[in-house]
Amino acid sequence: xxxxxxxxxxxxxxxxxxxxxxxxxxxxxxxxxxxxxxxxxxxxxxxxxxxxxxxxxxxxxxxxxxxxxxxxxxxxxxxxxxxxxxxxxxxxxxxxxxxxxxxxxxxxxxxxxxxxxxxxxxxxxxxxxxxxxxxxxxxxxxxxxxxxxxxxxxxxxxxxxxxxxxxxxxxxxxxxxx
Numbered sequence: 001x002x003x004x005x006x007x008x009x010x011x012x013x014x015x016x017x018x019x020x021x022x023x024x025x026x027x028x029x030x031x032x033x034x035x036x037x038x039x040x041x042x043x044x045x046x047x048x049x050x051x052x053x054x055x056x057x058x059x060x061x062x063x064x065x066x067x068x069x070x071x072x073x074x075x076x077x078x079x080x081x082x083x084x085x086x087x088x089x090x091x092x093x094x095x096x097x098x099x100x101x102x103x104x105x106x107x108x109x110x111x112x113x114x115x116x117x118x119x120x121x122x123x124x125x126x127x128x129x130x131x132x133x134x135x136x137x138x139x140x141x142x143x144x145x146x147x148x149x150x151x152x153x154x155x156x157x158x159x160x161x162x163x164x165x166x167x168x169x170x171x172x173x174x175x176x177x178x
Contacts, residue, residue, distance in 0.1 A: 028137055032136065054073045
């Protein structure tokens with residue numbers, strides 16, 4: 001489990017093997033980290049996903065600038081895909097931003113509104129420069145724990161993997177546009 005009492009700038013992403021279930025994806029993007037970051041954190045104009053900064057009681061905030069401590073309401077298509085909801089409609093996720101590090105190009109959020117024993121997830125998104133070609137490497141991982149994590153793994157695990165892959169591909173396509 002994560003300990004947010006530690007200095008967040010020294011934390012590393014979680015190890016998938018230490019959790020009940022994990023989903024990850026990556027993409028090599030021919031754009032600067034600054035460009036990719038600006039797209040990744042601009043929730044209002046990133047139409048390929050629906051994310052809104054909200055109060056802890058899930059009311060939209062006037063200021064949609066991400067920062068530590070703010071909550072995000074995320075619309076989730078089932079099965080995960082970009083655009084309109086899939087066969088089963090849509091669901092939602094409610095998370096709290098734990099790390100928003102624009103100098104090191106990484107963001108972390110965790111589930112909110114559930115006791116940890118029931119459901120806890122931690123999602124990391126990082127941008128690094130690939131040493132061999134100078135392109136930006138986008139990497140994301142989300143780990144799940146708690147009783148509900150078993151149901152997530154069984155019922156929507158495969159669809160989450162597809163959704164993570166689609167999100168990485170969408171970010172790449174958007175960042176590489178002129």
